[in-house]
Amino acid sequence: MAETDLDLIASTPCAGLLPLSIGAVTASEEPPCALTSIAPYRGQEGALSEALKKAHGMAWPKPGRSTGKEGARALWFGQGQALLVGPAPDAGLARHAALTDQSDAWAVVRLSGAGAQAVSARLTPLDLRRASFKRGHSARSEIAHMMGSLTRLGEDAFLILVFRSMAATLAHDLETAMQSVAARARL
Numbered sequence: 001m002a003e004t005d006l007d008l009i010a011s012t013p014c015a016g017l018l019p020l021s022i023g024a025v026t027a028s029e030e031p032p033c034a035l036t037s038i039a040p041y042r043g044q045e046g047a048l049s050e051a052l053k054k055a056h057g058m059a060w061p062k063p064g065r066s067t068g069k070e071g072a073r074a075l076w077f078g079q080g081q082a083l084l085v086g087p088a089p090d091a092g093l094a095r096h097a098a099l100t101d102q103s104d105a106w107a108v109v110r111l112s113g114a115g116a117q118a119v120s121a122r123l124t125p126l127d128l129r130r131a132s133f134k135r136g137h138s139a140r141s142e143i144a145h146m147m148g149s150l151t152r153l154g155e156d157a158f159l160i161l162v163f164r165s166m167a168a169t170l171a172h173d174l175e176t177a178m179q180s181v182a183a184r185a186r187l
Contacts, residue, residue, distance in 0.1 A: 013107035013164040017171035023182030025115045027174045030108040030159070036084040037077065037100040038093065048096035055090030066138040066151050075138045075151055075159075083149070083161075107167035111174065112157040115181045120158050122177040124150055144173040 014029035021027075040048045040060075049060035058068035061076040068074050072086040085108070089099050111119060121128050123144045133139075138151040146169060148162035162170045 013167035014109065014171060017168060018109065020171065020175055020178065021113075022175065022178035023113075023115055023185055025111065025113040025119050025178050025181065027109055027111050027171070027178065030110055032103070033086050033108075034084070034088045035102040035106055035108070036089045037102050038074070038082045038084055038089070038097045039080055039100075040097045044096040048093065051090070051093055051096055055092060056084070056087055061138070064137060064139055066136050073151075073159075075149060076140075077149065078140055085159075105164055106161045107164050107170060109160045109162075109170065109174070110153070110157065111160060112153075114156055115178075115185065116156045116158055118181045118184075119174065119177045120150065120160075122180060123173060126150065128152075130155070143170070146170065 012029055012032055019026060019028040038048070045060060052074065053059055056068070056072050056074075058072065058074050061067045061074050061082050063076055063079075066073050066075045068086070073084075075083045075085060077083040083102065093099060117128050117130070124141050126139055126141050127133060133152055135152050135154055138149065140147070140149050143150060143160060143162055146162045146166045148160060151159040153159055160170070
């Protein structure tokens with residue numbers, strides 16, 4: 001094997017791009033974790049939900065919702081599909097659903113702080129008012145001009161996922177929106 005001066009080093013999608021704090025809002029990359037697409041086999045939705053509860057302490061998410069808590073969540077990810085975020089899936093889930101590792105496919109960003117809702121609202125057409133998009137609500141939607149996922153984690157916190165190849169674009173769009181919200185706060 002020939003030696004070269006090039007050493008390949010693994011990096012996260014947002015390495016060198018985040019964290020970013022402007023005004024009262026911070027955008028930070030979530031630590032790397034397992035991301036697994038779960039698609040139940042026909043007629044297995046109930047059994048899958050029970051298996052998910054037993055193995056990971058969360059039920060199958062209803063459309064537009066998430067289940068679980070910090071470190072282990074299931075996000076609604078489209079019709080008949082959820083994304084398990086955090087733990088590696090229990091092997092028993094494979095009896096009820098197709099499991100696909102998505103860990104290297106997504107950039108996962110947490111947006112938090114007073115003004116996080118205003119920043120997010122500049123990036124998506126979703127109605128993010130707390131009365132409409134409450135804690136635990138999750139949607140696949142346009143984020144700026146990219147398709148992604150947005151989940152409300154708390155009063156002033158969101159989880160944003162976009163394809164890994166769009167991480168730099170997301171960081172740029174977040175920075176622009178954060179600057180705009182911070183400028184308005186200074187008026």
